[in-house]
Amino acid sequence: MTVPFTDSTKFNVMISYSHQDSELMLRIRDLLTANGFDVWVDTKLKGGSNFFKNIGSAVIGCDIFFYILTEHSVASKFCQDEVSLARISNKKILPVTYCDPKDVAPEMDAGLRLILSCVQWICLDPKLDDEENDRQIVQSLNETLQSDLSDDSRLANYDIFFSEEESVSFPRSKSKFLRRTNSLHLVGFWTRNFGDSEKRVELKKVLARIEADYTYDYSRLQFEEAWALKALTFWCFDLERSATSITREQYDQFVFPNGKSEEQREMPDSFWVRCKDGFSVRLSMQEVFNAQSSVRYDSIQNLRQIKNKRVVTALCKLLRDHDPNIRAVACISLSYTGNSSPATIDKVSKLLKDVDRLVRESACVALGKFQSPGSVTALLDTWRNDMISDVRSAAVKALNIIGTPERLCRTK
Missing domain, CATH: 3.40.50.10140 (Toll/interleukin-1 receptor homology (TIR) domain)
Structure with missing residues (x-):
């Protein structure tokens, strides 16, 4: 049984x-x-x-x-x-x-x-x-x-493959050798493409080198090319949509999330492996929190059992997703993780100005659950100025949970 x-x-x-x-x-x-x-x-x-x-x-x-x-x-x-x-x-x-x-x-x-x-x-x-x-x-x-x-x-288990155009020196029948056998790739992605002295690189150049270095491996994933390259890079580096460049510091933080010691050496494909792993989390999050997901709501309730840094980071990134339903669910989910750091509160507070009314309402609910005094000013502004009554009501509830002095919640 x-x-x-x-x-x-x-x-x-x-x-x-x-x-x-x-x-x-x-x-x-x-x-x-x-x-x-x-x-x-x-x-x-x-x-x-x-x-x-x-x-x-x-x-x-x-x-x-x-x-x-x-x-x-x-x-x-x-x-x-x-x-x-x-x-x-x-x-x-x-x-x-x-x-x-x-x-x-x-x-x-x-x-x-x-x-x-x-x-x-x-x-x-x-x-x-x-x-x-x-x-x-x-x-x-x-x-x-x-x-x-x-x-x-x-x-360590991810397989990385040559781009087809980079394997011309090998017999055609062996064009799918693992990249680590190629003498051109004995150093990390940044060093081999931009040199150690370069401290900032234009985003379009980084995208071009990703495409050139990993054409074969990339094609095996069957992404829509233009969308995936841009989304992958913005997601992995946690860039704002207006970003036009990437710094070496951002790159190192991505490749070495736990910090890099002076003697630590970047493996040739550490960057692309991190990209693939990070993007798998992004796609998984979207799958779980999509409106058609069969595990969406139960997952929200159970996120309090996960509470790991990976989930919190991914949820924070999903607050900027193009789908308002995902932004709203990610917002509520964050409140269940117990992470109420100033950075998290700031990201959620920004959603009080979101164009979607459900996202704004979800942000109010989440901020109330966080019980953060630092969000009072933003919630008061929402309560006084939002055009949607349900959003204003959610802001009042959040303020009452936080424990705002009664005089601040006095009706107009």
Whole structure:
């Protein structure tokens, strides 16, 4: 039987699957249970009330997110939402498949391909008997439970490939060598393209060098080129939309988020690996908080269990997303993370001037939850001047939660 879900239970393994693969799921569920794993899996058809109620909590509460990867699951919006939530929750993701990776990868969208590109797949052999494949599943799960989940460990698994035009010195049949074998790339991205003396570079030049250096790897992700290059760079460097250049300091902060020691050397592809990893978080966040997401609202409620720097940083960036629904949900989600730093309060306060009334109302709700005295002036201005009554009411509620003196909330 399926392990019953309760809010207080933490599961070793949560199984994500397409209901079209139910037979395979049941066999794997029974295998894991028989080998001592606590398993949570929703056996209802995707979209049932229990699914919507529990799925977000199950993903966030598990140790390993076990993804049954088939042509059905990569096409499932529900499965994509679950994988994305597992990514931003920093879960150990373990895909298992009988498919040839070359066959199933082209069916994935860019976000899913990015997420799964840095994890080890269990590729089962359909020619072997179930006992051999089952042994591999159990062994891989045990190894995953003991594995390191640090950034450095995860990022080390990303494959980086040559651009086609940069591999002309090699035989055509070997044009997909890993970049680290190329003598032209023994130094980091900034040094090899702009030199160590350059302290500021125009954004358009950085974009041009990203495109030139990583054409082949970039094309494998199947992004819409013009959109992705610009969005990737703005996202990774946390640039304002009006930015026209990038400083070496911004670059170093991105490549070495925990600080760079004097003896620390940048690996040739550290920059692009960070780009891919950061962009996978961006796409995952958009997938989870999109208006059509099946895990959106449950995720908001459960973000208080995550509270890691990666989530807070990503949510702050989503406050500038082009979609007002995502800006609004990111705003509310931030208030659940417990991060009420001055920088976060300032970013949320700016949304009180957003063109969308739902975003402004969400900003009021979030600032009230933060209980930040520093946001009182902005909330008072909203209460007095906003054209929408619901927004003004939300501002008053926030002010009352913060504990503003009664004379400040006196009606006109």
